[in-house]
Amino acid sequence: MKRFFLLLILGTLAFSCSSDSDSGPALSDTPLAKVEFDNSNFGIYKGVFLGSSGTVLININNDGTLSAILNIDGSSSTYTTTETATLNSAMVGLTFTNGSNSFDFSVTENGGDPTVSNINISGHPNATIKVLKEFHNVLAKCYVGSFSGDDSGLFHVVIVDAVVDGIAKSDDGxxxxxxxxxxxxxxxxxxxxxxxxxxxxxxxxxxxTWQNDFGESGSWSGTRKL
Structure with missing residues (x-):
C-alpha cells in the first residue's frame, strides 16, 4: 500500500513538471534596458510582428552591440548591421539584415518615436512591426493575439507602463x-x-471586446510572448 501511494505521488509530480514545461519558457519581469540610456537613442526596443505573428527585440548599444532578434511563429533569427550608431543622435534607416531579409530602424536622439520600415522578410509580404522603448525600471511587454466576432484577424500589442500600442489586421485584409x-x-x-x-x-x-462604427463587434485576446 505504501508503495502504491509513493508511485502515485511520483506520478503526480512528474505530470506536474511536464505540464509546467509544456507551458513554455518563463518570461522575465526584469527590464534589459540600462538606466544610462533611458533618455537616449541607445537601449532596448521591443515590439510585435504582424504578417504572421511574432515579436522583435532591438538592441541599440545597450550592451555595446547593435543587433535584433526577430521571432516569427516560434522561429528565432538574429539580425545584424554593418552601420554604426552615435549616442544622443537621431538614427534614420539603420538597416538590420539576416541573409536576404532586412528592415530599417529609426529613432530620435532621446529614444522617441521608434519606427521600423522597409520590411523585407521572405514569406511575409506586407509585414508590419510596432516597437516601443523599454526603460530600466519599466518593462516592455509584447502580446500576440487575435480578435473575432463580426470580423476576425490578428491583434498584437506592446505595453510600456500606461501606453498600449499595437497593430491588427483582418483575415481578409x-x-x-x-x-x-x-x-x-x-x-x-x-x-x-x-x-x-x-x-x-x-x-x-x-x-x-471591440466595436466599430459599422455596428460590428466582438472579442479579442492576447498572450505575452516577450
Missing part, C-alpha cells in the same frame, strides 16, 4: 491598422481607425 490605448491599473481602453476596444490585463493574458 491586406494592410494592418494601428491600435492605440492606455492601461490604467488592469483596465485597457483604446481606439483604432473606425472603432474602439476595451479590456483587462491579468498576468500574461489580456482580453476584452
Amino acid at each position: 491586406v494592410s494592418a491598422f494601428n491600435t492605440d490605448g492606455t492601461l490604467i491599473g488592469t483596465s485597457i481602453t483604446g481606439v483604432f481607425e473606425g472603432g474602439t476596444f476595451s479590456g483587462t490585463s491579468s498576468g500574461n493574458q489580456i482580453s476584452g
